[in-house]
Amino acid sequence: GDTITVRDLTEKIGKSASEIIKKLFLLGNMATINSEIDFDTAQLVCSDFEITLERKQEQTAEAALVAEDFDDAEENLQPRPPVVTIMGHVDHGKTSLLDYIRKSRVTAGEAGGITQHIGAYTVDVDGRKITFLDTPGHEAFTAMRARGTQATDIAVLVVAADDSVMPQTVESINHAKAAEVPVIVAINKMDKPDANPDRVKQDLTQYGLVCEDWGGETICVPVSAVTGQGVDDLLEMILLQADMLQLQANPNRLGKGVIIEAKLDKARGPLATVLLQNGTLHVGDSIIAGLASGKVRALINDKGERVSEAGPSMPVEIMGFDDVPSAGDEMIAVGDDHLSRQVADERREKIKASREATMAKMSMENLFSSI
Numbered sequence: 001g002d003t004i005t006v007r008d009l010t011e012k013i014g015k016s017a018s019e020i021i022k023k024l025f026l027l028g029n030m031a032t033i034n035s036e037i038d039f040d041t042a043q044l045v046c047s048d049f050e051i052t053l054e055r056k057q058e059q060t061a062e063a064a065l066v067a068e069d070f071d072d073a074e075e076n077l078q079p080r081p082p083v084v085t086i087m088g089h090v091d092h093g094k095t096s097l098l099d100y101i102r103k104s105r106v107t108a109g110e111a112g113g114i115t116q117h118i119g120a121y122t123v124d125v126d127g128r129k130i131t132f133l134d135t136p137g138h139e140a141f142t143a144m145r146a147r148g149t150q151a152t153d154i155a156v157l158v159v160a161a162d163d164s165v166m167p168q169t170v171e172s173i174n175h176a177k178a179a180e181v182p183v184i185v186a187i188n189k190m191d192k193p194d195a196n197p198d199r200v201k202q203d204l205t206q207y208g209l210v211c212e213d214w215g216g217e218t219i220c221v222p223v224s225a226v227t228g229q230g231v232d233d234l235l236e237m238i239l240l241q242a243d244m245l246q247l248q249a250n251p252n253r254l255g256k257g258v259i260i261e262a263k264l265d266k267a268r269g270p271l272a273t274v275l276l277q278n279g280t281l282h283v284g285d286s287i288i289a290g291l292a293s294g295k296v297r298a299l300i301n302d303k304g305e306r307v308s309e310a311g312p313s314m315p316v317e318i319m320g321f322d323d324v325p326s327a328g329d330e331m332i333a334v335g336d337d338h339l340s341r342q343v344a345d346e347r348r349e350k351i352k353a354s355r356e357a358t359m360a361k362m363s364m365e366n367l368f369s370s371i
């Protein structure tokens with residue numbers, strides 16, 4: 001704890017024990033020279049002597065990690081691709097739309113290749129890139145929001161034209177609003193004979209989403225994940241929205257990102273997919289994410305290819321963690337090899353300590369309730 005004995009305080013501030021004990025007495029604190037007083041009390045006593053008492057800065061590895069971080073100078077920033085999450089009610093076509101986009105954008109050379117599932121993929125549209133998060137929209141939002149991370153730039157809300165707004169549609173809108181992420185509406189299943197896009201637009205107005213052609217500001221694109229109708233328009237609208245957001249990052253710094261998926265592979269050990277949010281991650285970099293640390297042994301992109309580096313907004317699978325991090329964990333590459341290990345050790349210790357404190361508290365409570 002954060003306590004000090006009266007004796008130690010005497011030495012620290014050069015006042016006699018009796019002077020300090022007298023001040024404490026006036027504060028209603030019956031202390032002796034051996035009493036421990038907490039930081040706030042010590043501060044009160046000191047302020048009476050017109051001495052400012054400051055908490056010593058803890059020299060932790062975590063603090064060193066934070067100190068390494070910096071704001072990028074404007075001139076080092078470059079445009080980065082948008083990161084998009086697809087949300088919406090079950091069966092409205094999220095998976096179908098993601099699949100259609102992925103398949104229709106595979107370039108000739110890749111066509112025969114194995115597309116690996118790493119929880120996100122990037123497509124080329126008119127020479128520009130868009131990254132789609134392929135994790136269930138809600139999970140992506142809740143896991144990351146709980147940790148204060150925000151991986152998504154734009155949410156595409158899929159609403160089936162034959163079913164309109166449903167409970168999870170509303171939930172999705174609320175998630176996006178809470179995260180302050182702009183929403184583009186994809187009115188899906190337009191190929192169906194009973195598709196009724198006007199009803200979707202009407203229903204959405206109740207939730208503050210008014211489509212542009214209805215005089216509002218929400219981009220709404222009719223699509224079909226089956227025929228592919230409107231999908232190119234949707235991609236263009238995503239890029240347009242991205243331009244308005246002026247998304248930027250500094251590719252010339254150590255990589256920083258968020259874990260979007262992680263698992264233990266029998267043969268290859270812990271595997272984690274990171275979405276780079278800033279900087280560039282290289283093979284050989286020291287990394288930390290949650291309680292896992294290590295050195296990047298290999299990077300595998302969304303096409304299953306080994307790559308030597310990954311830049312801003314790129315998803316990449318990392319081999320080299322000593323443990324499996326959790327989705328939503330922040331990943332940071334550090335210049336100092338020992339630092340990542342130390343930070344992980346510290347974090348483990350901290351969890352252990354708080355667990356032990358909880359256990360101690362519980363056994364105390366048990367003790368008292370049994371009296």
Ligand code: GDP
Nearest residue numbers: 089090091092093094095096188189224225226
């Ligand atoms: P998710 O639960 O939102 O991921 O929805 P799915 O992508 O699994 O789609 C649910 C069902 O709707 C599947 O049977 C799809 O084949 C079908 N579906 C999805 N998109 C379309 C579409 O644009 N048109 C039609 N006719 N069916 C679709």
Ligand code: MG
Nearest residue numbers: 091094095096
């Ligand atoms: Mg699905």
